[in-house]
Amino acid sequence: MYRIFIIEDDEKISGALKRSMEKYGFEASCASRFREIIPELESFSPHLVLLDINLPYFDGYYWCRQIRTRSSMPIIFISAREGEMDQVMAIEHGGDDYITKPIHLDLLIAKVKGVLRRVYGEYASMSGLNIPEDVLNVQGLRLNLSRNEMWWQEKKVELTKNECLLAKCFMQQAGQIVSRDQLLEALWDDVQFVDNNTLTVNVTRLRKKLEEIGLSQAIETIRGQGYKLILNNDREESNE
Structure with a gap:
């Protein structure tokens, strides 16, 4: 079972995301300590992170950089910011994809499944491109x-x-x-x-x-x- 870690400070949104992930067979957990997110993330050891940009204390770009110093796990940004530059910054800071709010859950699930297939599933083993659990x-x-x-x-x-x-x-x-x-x-x-x-x-x-x-x-x-x-x-x- 793939594990999804949700970093979203709006409890209503994070709860809805968690329920949606679990509905589709994923194990999901939501961040609760936004001053220091890394210990929670490491304890849960996720396969993929859903990351908001507007967060208390430090923004999503900061946390994306922190995660990237430790792991190459996929990160999908979720934000109300629709500007092209915000999406460019998300990718440049290490994100793999970007979804704007309001969230269309069908699109989100499709993107999550697609990234997981590419990184861990059948696409990862095509043409000899096996990605080791390093x-x-x-x-x-x-x-x-x-x-x-x-x-x-x-x-x-x-x-x-x-x-x-x-x-x-x-x-x-x-x-x-x-x-x-x-x-x-x-x-x-x-x-x-x-x-x-x-x-x-x-x-x-x-x-x-x-x-x-x-x-x-x-x-x-x-x-x-x-x-x-x-x-x-x-x-x-x-x-x-």
């Missing part, structure tokens, strides 16, 4: 696999190739024990001649990178079994 998001921790970058809240850290591969393995199994053999196989094709201490060094380096962005003790050592990535406050006791 961004992982687990409880607000984001990993950009194509850029080797990790984000937590507003902090970013760059990773080495090995650190990125380890982070991917941990995030795909967050909260579960990941064995040392699994991690070794994720890093090296032939693990027979790999010194076991090499893995320990790489995990230690990833831990330090996580600490740099505010996640201390996020990787727990489970003696005799492997490691576990814990991002919430319900940490199980572990032996280092």
Whole structure:
């Protein structure tokens, strides 16, 4: 099920949009904290954003730029502004499409479905143009696999190739024990001649990178079994 995040401060309009999205089989959520929208967006991890221009505190152009520093997810502007320059600015700031108010829901749904098909669906796989899922998001921790970058809240850290591969393995199994053999196989094709201490060094380096962005003790050592990535406050006791 595709997730649609609606950034619209008029509750009547946002509610109508949410109901329409859900009617057509999408999961939808509306922004509620307009001073700081990004945490809500990251928590919901949408596939597409519907974005108004006239918003409290910061306008839609600002939030579009903020989203673009983190994700390439589709953004469709929805605005009462009908001027050609407004539409040009929306596209130049990173928007994918623009719909004017009053909203014709049939047109909106058609545009939403069309963008989703192009980015994630059958059109994305035509002519070998497969678009990889290059961004992982687990409880607000984001990993950009194509850029080797990790984000937590507003902090970013760059990773080495090995650190990125380890982070991917941990995030795909967050909260579960990941064995040392699994991690070794994720890093090296032939693990027979790999010194076991090499893995320990790489995990230690990833831990330090996580600490740099505010996640201390996020990787727990489970003696005799492997490691576990814990991002919430319900940490199980572990032996280092």
